[in-house]
Amino acid sequence: MPGNPQRANPDKSDNPEQSVPGPFPLNPSLEVNLQELSQRIGRSSDIVVRRFTNESLSSLDLAFIYIDGLVNADVVNQGVLQPLLETVKLKSEFISATDAFHMIKNQMLPIGGVKEGNTLEMLLPMLFDGYTLILLGGLGVGMAADTSGWEKRSINEPTSQGVIRGPKEGFTESLRTGTSMLRRRLKTPDLRIEEYKIGQRTQTGVALVYLEGIASKQVLKEIRRRLNAINTDSILESNYIEEFIQDGGLTPFPTIQNTERPDAMAGGILEGQVGIIIDGTPFALLAPSTFFNFFQSSEDYYQRYDISSFLRLIRYSAFFVSMLLPALYIAVTTFHQEMLPTTLLISLAAQREGVPLPALAEALLMELTFDVLREAGVRMPRTIGPAISIVGALVLGQAAVQAGLVSAAMVIVVSFTAISNFVIPSLAIANSIRLIRFVMMFIAATLGLFGIMSFLIVLLIHMAGLRSFGVPYLSPVAPMVPRYLKDIFIRVPLWDMTMRPNTILGKETRRQGEHQQPKPQGEDPV
Incomplete structure (x- = not known):
């Protein structure tokens, strides 16, 4: 087998069994070019090669090659094949291959994108992009006509970042x-x-x-x-x-x-x-x-700034709840019972009286169960996936409490933690919290609140040292730039955000005029 497609950094020169073809300049012989092309791409069933002769162009031998499924068949037939087969009126009976090449490229092909190439290395990438290659006998140069037109998915609403108010179209695979x-x-x-x-x-x-x-x-x-x-x-x-x-x-x-x-x-x-x-x-x-970009949603700018600010604060709160709530429950019930009100402590003690598992094992069991149900809901067919995940969570949670494996309080903690995780608009940062949450649970079970606070300090130091292409990960909070905090924890009105933040640009630039706050008629802007 030539090479290993799973290698991350393939260096073909270190495999003695793999022959690397060198650059192949196009030959004046059309037969030689087609043979070399066949050796490079094989004889696959979707590769179409057709040869013909145009008698009006001094019986010039022509060949065109395209890949079925990557091209628009109508464009190939009407924009390439039909013009090349038509009879052309010439001023003289004989025309050279070079003149024929320029006539085909500049006059005969009604296609906007036509490129030249004198080696197969220049033409082959265009073939796999949906171009039709045109080779001429007697000339060491070819051309590629843009006939791409493969099937693609229509524009639909984004599935992972939905909004109530705002555009409903998302990127496609094209x-x-x-x-x-x-x-x-x-x-x-x-x-x-x-x-x-x-x-x-x-x-x-x-x-x-x-x-x-x-x-x-x-x-x-x-x-x-x-x-x-x-x-x-x-x-x-x-x-x-x-x-x-x-x-x-x-x-x-x-x-x-x-x-x-x-x-x-x-x-x-x-x-x-x-x-x-x-x-x-x-x-x-x-x-x-930066870290704060992952808590901003497109919808923050499509509704009033006060509502957007409120929702953004809820996201930050959900971030801490999702990361810390199970760990805090484990730490308090294991080491710091004196921090709970007496009534609540008695209620939790009564619930845990028949539970044979420690708080850490109880939390791990429920967290892993919920993650399994979430993955099952994603992989199951869409018609039954949500029903399975919801029914499974209800049935398993209720059965676990009745069987005495977990307490009802732990079911509430894990459920609210999972819901808080879904509040965060970025799936990337939400998945990061899922991993950190398990580490926090183990630390809480061994060191209590002291371990949680120590780990948070280490985590904060780690985040302060991160960079994204040279930009501090916690900017503009660390380093602190107060005038750039208008769109971090809350969003001020749009008319008050006159400057772009220099945390990304490295310089300040104005994005809108000053004094845009609406005023009643007759009042001067401040």
Whole structure:
């Protein structure tokens, strides 16, 4: 077998059994070119090769090659095949291969995107992008006509980041659809889109999207360097790119956002972030990202600022509840019973009287049970998945309490913890909390509240040391920049957010005019 597709950094030169074909300049002989092409791509059933002769072009031998399923058949027939078979009126009876090549490219093909190539290495990537290759006999150069038109999913509402008020369309698996959705929202000549091909075997399209003059040049330079340094066989989803370029190393916290909402990406780009769209997945990336970006939702800017601020504070509260509630319950019931009111302590003691398990084992049993039910609900068919997860949680929880395996208070604690975890808008940070929660439970069972506070201090120090492409993870709180706190814990009115935060840009830039607060008629703005 040639090579190993599972290797992260394939270096073909270290495998003596694998022959690496060198550059192949196109030969004037059409037969030689087709033979070399057949050796490179094989004789797969979906590859269509057709040869013919155009008598009006001095009986010029022609061949066109395309991959069925990646092209639009109507465009191939009407834009390539039909024009090449038509009789052309010439001023002279003889025409050279070079003149025929330019006539076909500039006059005969009614297709906008036509590219040239003099080696197979230049033409083959375009073949797999849905282009139709056109080779001519007697000439060492070919052309590729853009006939791409494979089947793709229509634009639907995002499934992982729903909103009540706001746009209802999300990214699809098509890279070009994603860039066009951003173009519709950012109608400015400053929008830049750079495309890369990453993955030696998948040749996955990756688009880097940013606003010239707003995105930091240092951040752009670093992202480009990391993308160009990726050496792998395959890129099948955005997480491949995320793991190759993210900061942090061994950390449970994500340093790059992912989103399937074009409006969320457009908002991030307007703030100075850089978008990364990957072909084949509806989840795009935003970098650099701070800890507080993961608690902001698109809907925060689609409703009143007071409601948005209230909901954002609820998210931060849910973050701490999801991370600390089971650990606090274990610590208090195990080591610090004196902190509870007497009535509550008696009630908890009565509930735990017949429970044979310690508080840690009780919490682990319920947490793992809920995680199993959640995974089962995701993997089950959609028609019965929610019913199984809800009924399973109710039945198992009630049965566990009646059997005396767990206390009713523990069921309440675990249930409220799980619900709080779903409040956080970013699934990446919510999954991080799930891992931290188990560590906190073990520490609480051994060291009590002292262990919890010590671990929180260590966690805070770790977060303060994280960077996302050079941006401090806790900025603008650490380091503290008070004037940039208008959109962190609460959201002030839009007319009061006149400047973009320099935590991402490295510089202040104005995004709107001053004195935009509405005033009654006749009053001067303050």
